[in-house]
Structure formats: C-alpha cells, structure tokens
Amino acid sequence: MKVGIIGAGSIGLLFASYISRSYEVTIYTRTENQASQINENGIILQKKAERTVSLVKALPISKWKGTEDLTLITVKQYQLTPVLEIINQLPEDPDNLLFLQNGMGHLKWLKELKNKNIFVGTVEHGALKENAFTVSHNGEGATNVAPFRGDFSFLQNFSAAVPSDFPIHVQEDYYSMLMNKLIVNAVINPLTSILHVKNGELIQNEYFFRVLTSLFDEISFILNLDHPEEHLRQVMEICKKTAENRSSMLKDIEANRLTEVDAILGFILEEANKQEKQAPLLENVYHFIKGKEPVKGGVL
Amino acid sequence: MKVGIIGAGSIGLLFASYISRSYEVTIYTRTENQASQINENGIILQKKAERTVSLVKALPISKWKGTEDLTLITVKQYQLTPVLEIINQLPEDPDNLLFLQNGMGHLKWLKELKNKNIFVGTVEHGALKENAFTVSHNGEGATNVAPFRGDFSFLQNFSAAVPSDFPIHVQEDYYSMLMNKLIVNAVINPLTSILHVKNGELIQNEYFFRVLTSLFDEISFILNLDHPEEHLRQVMEICKKTAENRSSMLKDIEANRLTEVDAILGFILEEANKQEKQAPLLENVYHFIKGKEPVKGGVL
Numbered sequence A, B: 001m002k003v004g005i006i007g008a009g010s011i012g013l014l015f016a017s018y019i020s021r022s023y024e025v026t027i028y029t030r031t032e033n034q035a036s037q038i039n040e041n042g043i044i045l046q047k048k049a050e051r052t053v054s055l056v057k058a059l060p061i062s063k064w065k066g067t068e069d070l071t072l073i074t075v076k077q078y079q080l081t082p083v084l085e086i087i088n089q090l091p092e093d094p095d096n097l098l099f100l101q102n103g104m105g106h107l108k109w110l111k112e113l114k115n116k117n118i119f120v121g122t123v124e125h126g127a128l129k130e131n132a133f134t135v136s137h138n139g140e141g142a143t144n145v146a147p148f149r150g151d152f153s154f155l156q157n158f159s160a161a162v163p164s165d166f167p168i169h170v171q172e173d174y175y176s177m178l179m180n181k182l183i184v185n186a187v188i189n190p191l192t193s194i195l196h197v198k199n200g201e202l203i204q205n206e207y208f209f210r211v212l213t214s215l216f217d218e219i220s221f222i223l224n225l226d227h228p229e230e231h232l233r234q235v236m237e238i239c240k241k242t243a244e245n246r247s248s249m250l251k252d253i254e255a256n257r258l259t260e261v262d263a264i265l266g267f268i269l270e271e272a273n274k275q276e277k278q279a280p281l282l283e284n285v286y287h288f289i290k291g292k293e294p295v296k297g298g299v300l
Helices: A010-019 A032-041 A077-089 A152-160 A174-195 A206-222 A228-241 A248-254 A261-274 A280-292 B010-019 B032-041 B077-089 B152-160 B174-195 B206-223 B228-241 B248-254 B261-274 B280-292
Strands: A002-006 A024-029 A043-047 A050-054 A057-060 A070-073 A096-099 A117-123 A126-131 A134-139 A143-149 A168-170 B002-006 B024-029 B043-047 B050-054 B057-060 B070-073 B096-099 B117-123 B126-131 B134-139 B143-149 B168-170
Touching: A002 A010, A010 A024, A010 A043, A010 A050, A010 A070, A010 A126, A010 A134, A024 A032, A032 A043, A032 A057, A077 A261, A117 A174, A143 A152, A143 A174, A152 A168, A174 A206, A174 A228, A174 A248, A174 A261, A174 A280, A174 B174, A174 B280, A206 A228, A206 A261, A206 A280, A206 B280, A248 A280, A261 A280, A280 B174, A280 B206, A280 B280, B002 B010, B010 B024, B010 B043, B010 B050, B010 B070, B010 B126, B010 B134, B024 B032, B032 B043, B032 B057, B077 B261, B117 B174, B143 B152, B143 B174, B152 B168, B174 B206, B174 B228, B174 B248, B174 B261, B174 B280, B206 B228, B206 B261, B206 B280, B248 B280, B261 B280
Parallel strands: A002 A024, A002 A070, A024 A057, A043 A134, A070 A096, A096 A117, A143 A168, B002 B024, B002 B070, B024 B057, B043 B134, B070 B096, B096 B117, B143 B168
Antiparallel strands: A043 A050, A117 A143, A126 A134, B043 B050, B117 B143, B126 B134
16 A cells, blocks of 8 residues: 655654554655655654664655545644645545645545545644654654544554554544544643743642632533533543653743644634633633744634 | 831832931841841842842841831731731831832721821832842833821821832822732733733734723722723723733732732732622633642742
8 A cells, every 4th residue: 555644844754764664665754855855865754762763765845746545644733724725636636635724624625625535633642743754753752543534444444553562543433532632732731831830730730620620610511512521530540651741732831932722712712702602711722822932823 | 308118029129228318227038137137238239230239237037127207008808917916016107108019908907007107008129039128120110199097198208208210109099009900910910920921912913902891891890990991091001001011910920929919919809709790711711820829839
C-alpha cells in the first residue's frame, strides 16, 4: 500500500517515520526546501536516547497527485482550507483520506468532499519537531481512527499492519471519538494557557478546579452530554495522568505561535450559537486566548 | 490638630510624610522594630530625584490610645478586622476615624462602630514602600474623602490645611465615591493580573477589550448602575491614562503577595448573591486570582 502524508510538522514527521516501516510513504511539505532536506537526510526519529533514520520520499505539496492508496492530512485545522482546495482540484479524487485534526469544526467541510472514503482520527502522541527532518517522540500514546464516511474494513486493514509500538485503534463512532477528545481539549488547553500552569494544577488548586468545573458545566450544557459525570471524570484523570505536562496550547502561547483555539472552542461556540444558548465563560476564555496569540494570528 | 495613622505600609508612610508638614502626626506600626527604625531615621519620602525626611513619632499599635483628634486607618481591607477589635476595646472612643481601604465590603463593619464621626476615603496615589521607613511616591494623584457618618465640616477643616501637592478633596456622597473607584478596580485589577499585562493593553487589544466589556456589563447589572456608559468611559479613560502602569493587583501577584481581590470583588459577589443574580464571569475571575495567591492566603 502506498501512503501519502500531507504536512511535515511534528505529527506528519512522526507518522511518516513509523508508518514507513510498514508502507511506502511519500510526505508532502509546504516548502521545496523542507522536501530536499528530508530527501537528503531521511526523517530522524528521536525517542529517549534512541535515534532512528527512515528514508522517506518527500515532495512539495504542489507535486501531490493524490495517487496513493491512502492519504493522511496532518496539518492543523487552521491550515486545512488550502489543503481542501487542492483536494478539490486534483484531476482524480483520491479514494481514501484520513484527517487528523483536533476539534470538530472541520467536519462541515469534510461533508462537502466528493471522495469515497473519508476517515478522521485523534492523535494522543507527544511530538516535537526539532528541525525540518527531525521529530522527538516524547509522549507515547495511541491514534484513534474512525470512518466519517465509507469503508470501515479499509481502516482495519491499514491499521493492522502498522508497527505495534505505534498503535492505531479503529473506532466505529467517529462522533463520540472526536467529542471525547474535544471536551478534554476544551477544558485543559485554554485554562492551562491562561493560567500558565501544568495540567495537574487544574485539579490540585481548589480555585482553579472550581473554574474547571464551571467551564465544564457550560460545555456540557451546550453539547447536551448524556453522561457529563463520565466526561468530567475523564478530564480529571487526564489532568492527573499528565500532571507534569504543559498542554500544547500553553506551549504555543509561550512560543508566541498560533494556537488551535478556533478548532477547539470554535465548534462549541458555534453550537451554543445555533441552540441560542449563553456561553459567557467559554467566550471569555476564547477571547483571553485570542488576545494572547500573535497579532494578525487569526486564520479563521 | 493631632493626627494618628494606623499602619505603616506604603499608604501609611506616604500620608505620614505629607500630613506631618501640617499636623502633629504619630504613626502606629505592627512591629516594635519598625517603630524604632522610623523614630531613628524619620520617614524618607522619595519623589523622582528628591528625598525629604520627615521626623514623625512612631509607636507600635499596642500603644495606641486613640487620643489624637483624627485617626487615619491605612491598612488593607483584609487586615482591618484586628484593627476594628482594637478600636472597640479603647477605653475612650476616638471621635474621628478616617478609613482608607479599597472596596466596599468593610462598610458593613463600620456601621457597627460607636464612634461619632466616621469618614471613608479613596487614594489615587502610586506609592511603594522601599523599606521600614522609606516610601517612593511614584504616581501623583489625589485623595477623596467623604463622611460615612457625622461631621462634614471637620473633614473640610482637616483637608484645607494639608500641603497643596498632596490634595485631599472632600466629597458629599461617600457611596458614589467608593462605587466609582470600586468599579474601576473591579475591572482593571483582576484582568491585568490574570493576563499579566499593563493597564493599556485592556483597551488596545481587541479581544481583551471584549473581555473587559463583558465583565463590566456583568458588574453593571449586579450594581444596578444608572449610567453604565459613564462608568465604562471612566474605566477606559483610566486604562488610557495609566496605559504603561502595572495595576497594584498584578504587582501583588508577581510578588507572590496577598491581593485585595476579596475587598474588590467580594462586595460585588455578595451583592449578586443578595439579589440572586448570576455572576459567572466575576466568579471565574475571582477564582483565577484566588488560585494565584500564595497558599493559605485567604484572610477573609
């Protein structure tokens, strides 16, 4: 099976490195420069003290024809629009696309695509792009994937062959899979970023925990959660398990980069709007983060 | 006229320094050590390049008899309870007390006092305590005072004689005087502290400004403001005029000190509670700040 990977950020490089052990991978980069660097050096995966080099073919995105059997789209949600335009302009529609964005705001765009099989996934790995061709895998996790439209068995076949130290679990219900991740992200990411604290502080500090529960209650009401207590327990467990971690949004804010706040909170705010529900806390938290992003940051 | 000053923090030292030019001042300190340092060195007032030494008598608070013609109480609101106990235990009730705390939560305590004339005031000076007997006057402003109960003319006589570079304006309506200050403090102090920004950023950053207006609207609704647009304009003007300043609460948070959040937001949250109004933003902002205060910080 041939696999294309769109985007050579931390997630793109991580997937290319692992998946190229099982499949023939081509990675598509934004710049020609990054493509040549990957072709020259391979992709270097750094995991604790271990370094692995994978020889992966790289091309600039302009060369993508969509002829691979499966294409993973690994760019962030706020970079998705130009990729979707490219997909729509390909001479032949690729059959199998797997979208690995955070959030759920992009689902409405995926509905418009003409491709046969559209899959979505959530990534629980910690990865840091060190340079154009090197990625650190510093948090082991799993990938969950599910059909948004189309062929469940294709995903099963694909995931069955990936290396066992890079598991991909196939789920049936894409909506609850994305929703679970969204709720966790919507609570932990913005609050840790506003407060400049590690994940664990949200449950260790009694006052921050009260903010966490108020925000969660608002989200739960907007999303009409059936079992809010289970979702809250999941949020708290993840705060505990990753107590010493800085969330990806906090890292983005500290590095003065764009965040994924539109992907993560945008969908919930749209839902509130559609249902004519008030979302005072979410709106405030959203504006706190937007105001911290670099100026002219908003892509959406 | 003899004037007593309770508390030798930045505001106590500042008032002692200026007022001792017109009146015979005794300053009462928390510790014996600070009293001896002031008796030895005088109070040094640093204003830009100029240093002025005022010889002021200092005594530890345990020696206060309440025999001065007027006593200024300059401790923070969260330090007020023990001072009120001392006042109630004096053998003779002092006639004239002037309370210079931020917030309005302490008014309910002042009602209980038996003293004849009770005055309240707001201080708009920037002052920093450099050591036990030195204060920097780094922001020139004014003091507003008004009778909470009793004799207006006494205040007028007192304020008429203070040095002209340290003006004290006598107001008739203590409630609107304190309320004006409270609203400004309730918006600017907590937001600058959460966001770690100077006052000006709250109106320069479009997202932060949206948070500011949402919070203001909530406060305005709780306090049943007659002319909210005037109060909002005042908040914005102060952000503009003090654009390069860090608010006192931000400085407290940065120095890991207790803040005045209970004095400032506590009263408004109590009002919300009494009127059974929702205050989701205020509550969140309150918890953000409380969680940032040093542990075991809460005195109230």
